[in-house]
Amino acid sequence: xxQFDGNHTNSATQTEYHKLMMKVSLxxxxxxxxxxxxxxxxxxxxxxxxxxxxxETVAIGSIAxxxxxxxxxxxxxxxxxxxxxxxxxxxxxxxxxxxxLIGNLGETKLSYMAIEELxxxxxxxxKNGFKIDGLAKGAGNIPTxxxxxxxxxxxxxxxxxxxxxxxxxxxxxxxxxxxGDLTSMLTYTMSIYS
Numbered sequence: 001x002x003q004f005d006g007n008h009t010n011s012a013t014q015t016e017y018h019k020l021m022m023k024v025s026l027x028x029x030x031x032x033x034x035x036x037x038x039x040x041x042x043x044x045x046x047x048x049x050x051x052x053x054x055x056e057t058v059a060i061g062s063i064a065x066x067x068x069x070x071x072x073x074x075x076x077x078x079x080x081x082x083x084x085x086x087x088x089x090x091x092x093x094x095x096x097x098x099x100x101l102i103g104n105l106g107e108t109k110l111s112y113m114a115i116e117e118l119x120x121x122x123x124x125x126x127k128n129g130f131k132i133d134g135l136a137k138g139a140g141n142i143p144t145x146x147x148x149x150x151x152x153x154x155x156x157x158x159x160x161x162x163x164x165x166x167x168x169x170x171x172x173x174x175x176x177x178x179x180g181d182l183t184s185m186l187t188y189t190m191s192i193y194s
Contacts, residue, residue, distance in 0.1 A: 022066075029068040032130070033059060033192055036074060040193035043097040052090035053081040057193040060141060061133070064190040074102065075133045075141035075185065076192060077154030079161065091155045095143035099132050107131055141185060161186070 040057050061075035062068045078091045102108065107129025133141045140146025145153025156164070165186045 026066045029066045052087040059190045064188040
C-alpha cells in the first residue's frame with residue numbers, strides 16, 4: 001500500500017485509500033445490519049406475543065447505503081401488512097423495545113432522546129457510539145418518528161411508503177428538507193429483519 005504523508009498524494013494513492021474506506025464502510029454496514037437483526041429478534045421475543053401481522057424491518061440511511069461507521073446511527077422503518085389500530089400499537093411497542101435495548105448499550109447520549117423534563121439535569125458526557133437516529137428535532141428516521149404530531153412516522157404499508165416517496169418527489173416540502181433529504185433516505189433500503 002502506498003504511503004500517505006499528508007502533503008502529497010497521487011490519484012493512484014487516493015483511489016487506493018478510497019477503495020479501502022469503501023471496504024471498511026461496507027463491512028461495518030454489514031456488521032451493524034447483523035447486530036440490528038439480533039436486536040430486533042430479541043425485541044420480538046421480549047414482547048412474548050406473535051407479531052400483529054407480516055412485516056419487514058428495513059434499514060435506511062448510512063447502513064442501507066453501505067456507508068456506516070462505528071458511530072453511525074440506526075435509521076429504520078417497519079413495513080407492515082395493514083394499519084389496523086392494534087397492529088400499529090404492536091409495532092410502536094416493538095420499536096420502543098428496540099430503542100431501549102440499543103440505548104442500554106450505553107453509547108447513546110441522553111440528549112438524543114430529547115426528554116424535555118431532563119433538560120439541564122444531566123451532563124451528556126457519555127461516549128457517542130451506536131444508537132438509534134433519536135428523537136431530537138431534525139432526527140427521527142425511526143418507526144415512531146420524533147414528535148407526538150408525527151406518530152408512526154415509519155410504521156407504514158408498502159403502498160403508504162411509496163405514496164409518501166412519490167409525494168416528496170413531486171412536491172418537495174421545505175419542512176422535509178430541514179429534516180434531511182428523505183428522498184435520498186428512501187432511495188437506499190436494506191432488509192434487516194422480518
